[in-house]
Amino acid sequence: MHNPLLQKFNTQYTTAPFSKIKNKHFKPAFKKAIEQATVEIDKIAENKDDPTFENTIEALDFSGYTLDRISSIFFNLNSAETNDEIQKIAQDVSPWLSEFSNDIRLNQQLFKRVKSLYDDQKSLDLAIEQKTLLDKKYKSFTRNGANLNDNDKVKLREIDKELSTLSLKFGENVLAETNAFELQITNESQLKGLPEGAKEAAHLLAMEKGKKGWIFTLDYPSYIPFMTYVEDRVLREKLAKSFGSRAFQNNKNNNQQIVLNIVKLRHKRANLLGYKTHAHFVLEERMAETPENVLSFSNDLLAKAKPAAKKEFKQLSSFALKDGIEKLQKWDGAYYSEKLKKELFDLDQEALKPYFKLENVIDGIFIIANKLFDLQFTEVDNIDKYHKEVKTYEVTNSNGDFNSIFYADFFPRKGKRNGAWMTSYKSQWIKNGENSRPHVSIVCNFTKPTETKPSLLTFNEVTTVFHEFGHALHGMLANTTYPSLSGTSVYWDFVELPSQLLENWCYEKEALDLFAKHFESNESIPMEMVQKIKDSSNFLEGMQTLRQLSFGLLDMSWHGQNPLSIKNVKDFETNVFEETRLYPKVAENCMSTSFSHIFQGGYSSGYYSYKWAEVLDADAFEYFKETGIFNKETANKLTKNVLSQGGTEKPMVLYKRFRGKEPNADALIKRAGLKNKN
């Protein structure tokens, strides 16, 4: 069968030949590409010549090219333009892919070659990027037990198996508890305060279930509006307590023992691999490097944010007191925050939208990218795309050289998952003197234009597109030799720096003047409006900071110390929360038993990185504020030391080279307006 996925992509810049690809092509292509990649790997492992960096490490990094291209096309489509058939294929090929990567990780012959190079690296005279690649390849084996004796290898596999069962069970319990709850309201007056849209959704849900009135659940789209708007305090309390006691009740879905088992097994696994704790194991491949650094970072930020948080809490409490609330409780937080915010700012999101016509915003982003990074975007129609709504651009450098292909897919449709993300169809690398440029894509779900109205973005959507474009720049400006170190292939707590950094331009008059013009009158956005956006974005920021820090500290406490003596989940958690607590304790609630981020998904010892990334982006933007937000020299330094460098060196080294110093929380404290409150 002729399979376009297995031919050399005969397109300009070898872009993906979407129009020729049919669903039936994927499985045979995956099969064949895995076979090819396996042959390549075996050739490296069985090479009779002594291992060299080139014949082993470099060869490994450039192996499996066809498989990578097919995977990126397929999985990107599975997110942006999927259907039942594609989802079925994903289920079928995912085990093939994990088997393939397991086979590599467990290939002893291959590891022997990698290890001999790693042990002998002093004599190899490697460049920094090569050293990083060697280290990365070596760790990909050892972090999975390659250095263990056979007995310990068996132990490790057993722990891994047990851990994956426990995580699965943890998630199932949370889901079961979430699904088991529903609140049925038949008296409409109890829903006073709730916006029409949320009410309508609750009514539809009731109808779906063949019930009367309105039904609310513990799913976010139902739960959040209820907690934010419903006036009835008793109902809010009921819903909040049900939410907070998921998997913490006396029934078969209780996760307490599972939490203890997970943290103990993770600790055992880390010890077996030679790490002090699970957090030490995870953070080895993070910018933060150690739990000690995370703790000192968190405590520093806590000390700086706490006075402001306490003041805000007092302000919120006295605001609620006017309503007769003597003691502000957790279930009052969202409700009175929303009310107070409205009273203080009265920011009408709808009034902002006419200033943010999608086309204007995109033009603005391109102008900013041009001013800062000399990139030029030209829309082209000769590039194959997976949907007619996708826009394609050829990106060039200031001297007219080809830089990259940029795909932009803005509107929701059936078959696209929610949210917004950046991805790529081809990474960048340098081989045989050729710098092969990347194909980068952003996918969003913005309000569609109608026959009479263009697509007008909310301010939140504006920051979202800047965010994703920041990731895209990280991809476009990549300039590394090895594909696995290129672009956004950086440590997880460093990857949000370019994206969050770019969001800062949305709040600057100098930047907004370039594009935020009323779509009918062409008038620039009034400065009072911009100031209002800024002020309201900092609203109750101290309390928010404490909340985020509390989750990060809980995560680090579970994973950054020996957990063997922990007996009681709730007591442990209460103790950890003591320093960040603002609201009265709720005895029947527990956070850990439904903390899916760290016990179900792969983000354990990683929750701190939300705030970490904010500290980084505020600190980096401060440099632009000091030198001018369109200062070429500062932007060049960013490109040279960060954006073009991918994961070729440790993030802190790259960052310091750009900034001239280590990041600290001062800029964030200032930007968030927490300083004045102290």
Ligand SMILES: [Zn+2]
């Ligand atoms: Zn992001």
